[in-house]
Amino acid sequence: MSRSHDLFAAAQRHIPGGVNSPVRAFRGVGGDPVFFESAAGPYAVDADGQRYIDYVGSWGPMILGHAHPEVLAAVRERLDKGLSFGAPTELETIMADKVCELVPSMDMVRMVSSGTEATMSALRLARGYTGRDKIVKFEGCYHGHADSLLVKAGSGALTFGEPSSPGVPAALAELTITLRYNDLAQVRETFADIGSEIACIIVEPVAGNMNCIPPLPGFLEGLREVCDQYGAVLIFDEVMTGFRVALGGAQGYYGIKPDLTALGKVIGGGMPVGAFGGKQEIMSRLSPLGPIYQAGTLSGNPIAMAAGLKTLELISAPGFYDELSGKVMTLMNGLRERAAAAGVPLTTNQAGGMFGIFFTAQQVTNYEQATACNQEQFKAFFHGMLERGVYLAPSAFEAGFVSIMHTAEHIQATLDAAAETFAVIAA
Numbered sequence: 001m002s003r004s005h006d007l008f009a010a011a012q013r014h015i016p017g018g019v020n021s022p023v024r025a026f027r028g029v030g031g032d033p034v035f036f037e038s039a040a041g042p043y044a045v046d047a048d049g050q051r052y053i054d055y056v057g058s059w060g061p062m063i064l065g066h067a068h069p070e071v072l073a074a075v076r077e078r079l080d081k082g083l084s085f086g087a088p089t090e091l092e093t094i095m096a097d098k099v100c101e102l103v104p105s106m107d108m109v110r111m112v113s114s115g116t117e118a119t120m121s122a123l124r125l126a127r128g129y130t131g132r133d134k135i136v137k138f139e140g141c142y143h144g145h146a147d148s149l150l151v152k153a154g155s156g157a158l159t160f161g162e163p164s165s166p167g168v169p170a171a172l173a174e175l176t177i178t179l180r181y182n183d184l185a186q187v188r189e190t191f192a193d194i195g196s197e198i199a200c201i202i203v204e205p206v207a208g209n210m211n212c213i214p215p216l217p218g219f220l221e222g223l224r225e226v227c228d229q230y231g232a233v234l235i236f237d238e239v240m241t242g243f244r245v246a247l248g249g250a251q252g253y254y255g256i257k258p259d260l261t262a263l264g265k266v267i268g269g270g271m272p273v274g275a276f277g278g279k280q281e282i283m284s285r286l287s288p289l290g291p292i293y294q295a296g297t298l299s300g301n302p303i304a305m306a307a308g309l310k311t312l313e314l315i316s317a318p319g320f321y322d323e324l325s326g327k328v329m330t331l332m333n334g335l336r337e338r339a340a341a342a343g344v345p346l347t348t349n350q351a352g353g354m355f356g357i358f359f360t361a362q363q364v365t366n367y368e369q370a371t372a373c374n375q376e377q378f379k380a381f382f383h384g385m386l387e388r389g390v391y392l393a394p395s396a397f398e399a400g401f402v403s404i405m406h407t408a409e410h411i412q413a414t415l416d417a418a419a420e421t422f423a424v425i426a427a
């Protein structure tokens with residue numbers, strides 16, 4: 001038996017399900033989760049010393065690869081100065097200036113400690129600003145686990161077939177209107193009915209929690225128009241897509257400006273960080289400038305800021321995103337070719353540095369289509385790749401991530417493993 005197996009057994013004594021976040025438990029693919037011991041560059045190493053080419057990257061943050069020497073050095077330099085003050089530091093201003101420079105729609109930004117806090121706070125701000133309670137989200141989009149947003153959510157909630165969770169008050173869930181992703185006509189109809197009651201639309205501008213589903217042409221533009229027409233706030237949840245799809249996030253990539261943006265993952269370089277920001281007119285309603293309350297003991301933590309700032313500096317290098325998306329394109333083209341050679345129907349999606357693979361011959365543009373893909377083939381593919389030293393997200397409803405440290409050789413090794421695995425699946 002592997003050490004991971006023993007560690008998982010021990011973990012279940014005092015940790016619900018043995019994990020601190022549900023998807024890690026491998027329920028979506030079966031079997032025991034792999035316990036990691038260390039990671040460097042494109043590799044993660046498990047508790048038995050087995051090395052994997054990692055396409056999860058801590059669910060997105062590790063865009064520079066694991067344990068990047070310059071990020072670690074920036075963290076070490078801060079460590080001796082103290083871990084947390086609960087008072088302002090210059091680093092937070094440098095971070096705010098940098099984020100507002102990089103993210104096209106941001107005049108002001110506030111740091112928090114997770115993506116969930118970022119979306120939850122953006123939502124409260126949108127409601128407080130408009131004086132309206134109803135919100136619009138899309139089926140299969142995951143925005144963290146705040147009550148209002150855990151309605152028909154993606155990611156772990158989707159994997160477990162629990163689109164909404166017990167514990168979310170029905171009275172609150174009623175205020176969340178869930179529409180089909182990429183269906184602008186449905187958005188228009190809803191707003192024609194009750195547009196004056198809707199505080200905001202919150203959307204993943206590229207959906208990454210029902211696998212990876214980019215917006216159809218005109219979808220994001222249409223959301224912008226509808227929000228302008230009805231005085232609703234447009235929130236882009238760029239926790240995953242921010243600094244991942246492009247340096248300016250999905251809003252830079254598609255050229256659409258939301259009113260508010262939620263950030264997480266890459267912005268913290270692997271430390272617990274989130275942020276939300278946007279138009280000055282809205283952000284200045286936030287406490288202490290305005291009446292809408294939001295706070296955090298560890299918000300803007302100096303160690304986290306150091307890791308995040310160094311990450312933002314390194315990803316700002318000219319050509320970084322061309323190189324990153326080139327790697328993803330090579331991987332996707334190669335996977336489709338090898339699947340076709342084995343006679344396994346496979347579709348892929350890509351947006352910059354993130355990707356999705358679907359066991360279907362159809363194009364996948366929404367939740368219904370994502371859940372209709374062949375789950376059994378995905379599970380077999382996941383385990384076949386794991387056995388061959390490639391670590392993919394342990395769920396068919398998660399996007400994959402490539403880092404700048406994944407070289408042509410790593411991608412070739414991944415494709416060789418995929419060719420063998422597709423052959424097994426087809427047999």
Ligand code: PLP
Binds near residue numbers: 114142208239
């Ligand atoms: N929003 C999106 C789009 C996400 O993908 C996630 C997490 O995966 C979140 C919000 C929640 O972020 P966190 O897990 O840091 O709370």
